[in-house]
Amino acid sequence: MAFSLADNPFARLAVSVRARAARIEDAFEDAVIDHPHEETALLKMKQALTFPKPRLENEIRWLPDISPAKAEQVMAALRSGDAQETLRLLRYDSSPISAANIAADACGRFSVDLFAERLMAAHADLSVAEVAQEINAVRAASGFGAVDVPQIEQALVGVRSEHASALVEAAAGGGSPGARVARLLEGRAGAFEDQVAEAYGRWAAPQLREIETATKAKLEGIEVTGEGLIREVARELRTWSDISAPLQLQNDARGLDEPRSLKLYIAARNAAIALANDHGLYDAAHELTEVLSEVFGSLPSA
Structure with a gap:
């Protein structure tokens, strides 16, 4: 699974994001007693919550505005596979960063259609300044030093990438992933949408090639x-269109041609021209041209 709250050190050591260093140390020692063969991994988790840079990366991937009781409810719903309870908790007064983390995890566990829109909406509502305020409010209670907006912005780059990969991985697990991702991207623009398009591009690249x-x-x-x-060419071009739809959509929103689709369009167009001009096969040329109109209609150059 691309993104999992259960893998977060706050979850693994069962400590609140508001816990002070002494409480984290106690939780580490308790975990070693229960799982002595995992001491090395547990030590890394403790360090991830007490060293400045990894702590911020884990805070921002957790539920910073949510009370320990509600955080446990969220984790219980995820662990038990209760999609409706997870959705209910997600709708209940979560900040955008917490909502995005819950939705990203849920996309991989449940139906992507149920949580993908919520993930997109959470990122649309996400404010770097507000995340910084949330993290610093928590740190005032935990005793760790405050962070500034540039640190939050840098950490968010990785979070967006992981959430985008989670969404694409979940979409790829069902039918028509291209159409599903294209619907999510349509009419939207922003840093997260760009990350989704990039993640989808990485997933689609081998198939398109x-x-x-x-x-x-x-x-x-x-x-x-x-x-x-x-007709065999037409079938392959339609498959190309289905898979490349999100990539064409993102480029079209900027008035640009998706580069690989443009190259394939030109190759098919040249074949249609040759059928008519060089071989006098006008019906075949017309048939191929109709397919081009259908498949490459979103390319500005086409």
Whole structure:
């Protein structure tokens, strides 16, 4: 799973985000007594909560505004696989950073359709200044030093990336991941949307590469000889369109062509021109042109 609250040291050592260093030390010692064979891993968790940089990274991936009692309710709902209870707790007075962390975890455990919109909305509402205020309020209670806005902004880069990967991984586990991610991105723009598009691009790259290689080989054959299975090419181009839809959408929002889709469009367009001009196969050229209109309609150049 790409993002898990259960892996956070605050969860593993069962300490509140408001706990002072002495309480964290006690929790570490208790955990070693219960799990002596995990002492090395537990020591790293203690250090992750007491050393400045890793502490901030874990605070920002936890539930900083949520009381210990409610945090335990959230973890219990996640552990038991209770999607509706998780959704109820998510809707109940959580700050954007806590809501985003819960939703990112839930995307990997439950239906992505149930939590993806909430994850997108939480990131849209997220304010770096407000996160800094939340973290510093907690630190005033825990006795750790205050952090500033640039530190929070830097830490959020990694969080956005992990949440985006969680969303894409969950979407890829069901049918039509391209259409699902494209729907989430449509009409939205921001740092998190860019991270989602990047994460999706990494997931889609091997599949697109395979389709591109096979389709270009067929198109080159059609262009040279005028012979080939237009419908087979059309099927591959439609599959390309389904997978690349989020990438085309993000580029189109900026008035740009998605580079790999543009190259494939040009190759197919050249084949259609060759069918008409070089081989006199006007019906085949028309059939391929109709497919191009359908598949590459969101490319500005097309």
